[in-house]
Amino acid sequence: MAPTVQGSEFAQLRTFVTVAEQLSFTRAAERLGITPSSLSQTIRSLEERLGIRLLNRTTRSVALTPAGEALLLRLRPAMDEIGAALESAIRFRDTPSGTVRVHAARQAAQTFITPMLGTFSRSYPEIIVDVTVDDAVVDIVSGGWDVAIRPGEVVERDMIAVEIGGALCQHPVATPTYIAEHGVPETPEQLLDHNCIRWRWSGHSLPYAWEFYRDGNWFELVVKGSIIANDRGMMLAACLDDAGIAFATNRETDHLIAAGRLVKMLDAYCEPYPGFFLCYPRQRQMAPALRAFIDAVRTTAHHE
Incomplete structure (x- = not known):
């Protein structure tokens, strides 16, 4: 079975490539920022793990053995690929991409x-x-x-x-035309006498219950009506076509109320929420x- 690279063994291979390129333990140690003795120990550990000599070294020179030349031939492009991958990752840090x-x-x-x-x-x-x-x-x-x-x-x-x-607020809203024909509810419970345009969360089977605030407490009201949609734009479009009362946020309706196209109701029962x-x-x-x-x-x- 071929040996696998684990933990510090990658550092051993990197050290070997540097020595093989520099053909000098001193220059390689300087380039890697370690001591020559530490570098020598790293190369010895690699050779012992592989069970073969990779470098012939004397006090004056360093040369690759045939096994070392074969290893360098395969390692150098691999190290280049790893370096390119690391540079690519660093670009993500320096330049948002x-x-x-x-x-x-x-x-x-x-x-x-x-x-x-x-x-x-x-x-x-x-x-x-x-x-x-x-x-x-x-x-x-x-x-x-x-x-x-x-x-x-x-x-x-x-x-x-x-x-x-x-914060947001939700209010019942309707057009002046609808109100002229059906009147304005005075309490949330009076909404049960109106056609309410209901919204449903995507993926939910039941429409969203309308929520009101009274005497320091929130309560839900299950209204009725002939239109249910899971799209709030469709809900508001039906409301603007005089089809009934919708329950919408201030962000959705403030501009329509200011333009006189919708009227806000039951303000006393509506409280801001996150x-x-x-x-x-x-x-x-x-x-x-x-x-x-x-x-x-x-x-x-x-x-x-």
């Missing part, structure tokens, strides 16, 4: 990723950003993602989670590409 795989809830992607993606790509042409936009709750690690942006309520405990963009979080696995050394992406998203959230 490689692929960053991102999983983002749809609203988070529209708010924090879409505005910065073009500028980021121009700033870091060596980075590939692979974005999956999906409201489904996924396992970041097993799914192969480097980072996710998701609501705080579905953050995994073993993840590093950084809040971005501030919004979106950047989530990524704990790691000793973060890849520069991932660090650059996270910093860019946080900057976008800060100015959003």
